[in-house]
Amino acid sequence: MRFDFKYGLFFIITILCGSCKNDVLPKPASQLRLDYPVADYVMYSDNCPFTFDVNDEVDVEEDKNCGFSIHYPKMKATIYLTYKPVSNNIDKLLRDAQKLTFEHVIKADAIQEQPFINLESKVYGMFYKVNGNAATNAQFYVTDSVKHFVTGAVYFYAKPNFDSIMPATSYVRDDMQHLMESLHWKK
Template identity: 75%
Template sequence: MLKKTIGLSLICSMLLLIISCKGDVLPKPASQLRLDYPVAQYASFSNHCPFEFEMNEDAVIKEDKNCGFSIHYPKMKATIYLTYKTVNGNIDLLLRDAQKLTYEHVIKADDILEQPYINPDKKVYGMFYRVNGNAATNGQFYATDSIRHFVTGSVYFYAKPKFDSIMPAASYIKNDMQHLMETIKWTRDR
């Protein structure tokens, strides 16, 4: 009788275990971090330098020497560096240096897209480079009037470049850089 009771309780226990299982446990799909940035609001920036431009209101600007600027994006851990040079019959050299700086990243870049910019009304001509891949910079540009003024810009992140992880921030800042380049105005001759 004891054997039947133990056998019966063992069978009941097994049935309870089988019945109590609700179904297959499925793994959750992999999720990605969603980075949402505010819609960019731009404000005009000018000082004693011979050019002005519009920049993102969320960025913090710091003037460096010789009308150069560092535009910091603290939330994205990135900085746009602007450099100003006076053209003194050396436009070919300035253009060559700007292009060389961009194409030094070709080793790590997946591709570099060139987008010319021409605004004859403001006398601003330039090139915007979108650098895709694990390069140190994801965007660069130059703008000039070809006679007196030459401005270059590039963005750098404070992290080892991993394009997949910084892509949302890189896209946001590249759009800001392009807006900055397209709003450059020469304020006086120097």
């Protein structure tokens, strides 16, 4: 029997490399933890005919004609508010607000409607929760049916992937609902 040096060296290196392993340990189960601050709300008021509460973590930018962009810089989201005066056009305003929401039905898994009525402040409206990979996950409109009409929608600066951004969407959606429910018309 003849000993071949090349095969012997290969055999010894293979044994040495294969015997120097560390035991493989399974990784512990983990989940992504996203902590958001507890929302503290402050009343926002300016020259527009309505006031509302906003989270003290946001940046409010006033647009033209009493519209607002409410920025969430840490979550890369913005709530857009639009104001329109009512002058014999309430049916058209309502139709447009509902149409805007239901344009998302193509990508949405479900759209839940939550009517809102505040008789004391004369604020009436609808809050929409849009589930799924739609561009917006929440919208609303409120009106006094006589003079004022406000719509709101939230958009994230990310591709809509509902599962990935769900904690942030829930947080901003709750803020948006609080904003809608705190809205009051100025006298």
